[in-house]
Amino acid sequence: MATAYITASGQFLPGDPVPNERMADHIGLLPEAAERVGRTTLRQNRIRTRHYAMGADGRTDWTVAGMVAEAIRDTLSQAEIEGQAVGYLATATTQNDLMVPGLASQVHAALGLPPMEVASLQSVCASSMMALKSAWLQLRAGEHRAALVGGGEFASRYFRPGFYQGTATLTEGKPLPADAAFLRWTLSDGAAAVLLETRPAARGLSLRIDWLSLRSFADRFDPCMTAGAVDDGSGRLLPWSHHANIGAAAQAGAFQLRQDVAALHRMLPVWLSEFMRLVDEGKIDPQAVDWFCCHYSAHSLREEMIRLATRAGCMIPEERWFSNLSSKGNVGAASIFLILDDLIRGGSLREGHKVLLAVPESGQCIMAYAGLTVVGPEEKRE
């Protein structure tokens, strides 16, 4: 089987960084009582700045597809090949601009590249790793020689007051339910991408993908992050399309993005157990990892991970953790590519470095890890 390398990366973040005190300019402000959870959430996630595709005037020129296309253009501007040489495009997002068709079609259209194979991967954060794995395997199987993978999110559009007002989610004088408020103060917008080839770049460094593991634990967890459905009162999720009419679905709050924060903490041991499994299988050597790129949604989760990993004798020293959460925020399916791009452009990578990617997804519990090795142009091709 062929080997696949990340030979270029890129990103697109809309507008200027938005500090905590100016968040409300973009996502709007709900009545004071409704915003109580916001301050606590910001303290826990320790995000200081993020980007919003929604302008201060409540208008936008952006779509997820448009941002992913920009990130891919940025990637190609770093690449040694042209877009025409790419045979496969995989996209990742949580909520596409359109319900139909898939995001990859719109990104393909926005890029204006010739006919190519596409795949639209939709889940939550781990959709990024699904897309990366599909591209990696396409190249390994010999189907294509170059593939683009892009992830993007435009979550802020769901957080504007108009999306809560008049729904059951927002009751006058009451705080916004924690499951809705948590994400409002956590997620932001942007896109990032990587280019995969069956050979390393002729100059500079590339990242060889050594393995990629992704597993779902939906056999033991209920949905924890949802949109498009609402609890029917008996603990079951009623899809928006099962309501009497579209107005009733909206009124019931079926379109809100929600996160059960308590369930998130219950999933953490399972995510870490996957890590231990990969240590035991010899895929991960915690001592040999030079860069641990973990997409986590809140600093408090990071602290709990450290506690559990230390106990099990598989802690990667904290100085090797690479994160851009505090400056770029949590951009869901774009995050791991944003982290990779910042790591690559940061200039600290050296030939032989081992990079470990970790992407947990709380949706219904998925955990993905990938092992990468930094290689130079002389890397022997298999």
Next chain:
Amino acid sequence: MNIPQTPPTDLVATTHRALAQVWIEFESTLVQVPIVARMLAGRWRIEDYRRLLANLRQQVVEGSRWISRAASHFGPEHEELRSLFVEHARAEHRDYRMLEDDFVAVGGQRSEIVSTPKNIGSEALSAFMYHAASQRDPIGLLGAMFIIEGLGNRIAGPWGRMIAEQLSLPDEAVSFFLYHSQNDAHHLEEFDRAVDLAVTDRTAGDGIVRHARIVARLYRLQLEEIDNV
């Protein structure tokens, strides 16, 4: 959680890591057991709580007995472990009375809970415990203790509170669960020390992990076989 001052040896760390995985698999899949799933969904009736107590009681009675038997099978080179097992057996040997009191507090008859036979899962669990405890130097039983103590330390508290809330019960009616959640923390620390002592080679570590896997499965079986006596 108890973080050791010095880095654990590879063998000890490998054992703790394997045990952590066994635990996580056990805890995360307990939600698939029907009676647990219904409790987590807040759909229990008072009868469910009485059934759980009656089904747990016979196995809890056996607890300190198999630990005592195991203690008597440790040779002189495992004095520390024997001492740990003896102390442990003493600490727990009347715990079943709390279960009985809780049963009575929620309208059950003491004579009923005392005379309820073991369910099929409890039979399998007890049989395995006595079998393992009857072997020479039953170090592997530390794995069994790890699961049983983990239940007390990590699960009893949340379950006790959940049961009390959905059935509107006072703390006195969930005393068994609440007591274990408050008192088993130091047991897990003792357990960590015991593993450090016991895991001198690969065989010992593997044995502990294997016993943990078996006991986790059989404990779950006990919950799956509620009232199947």
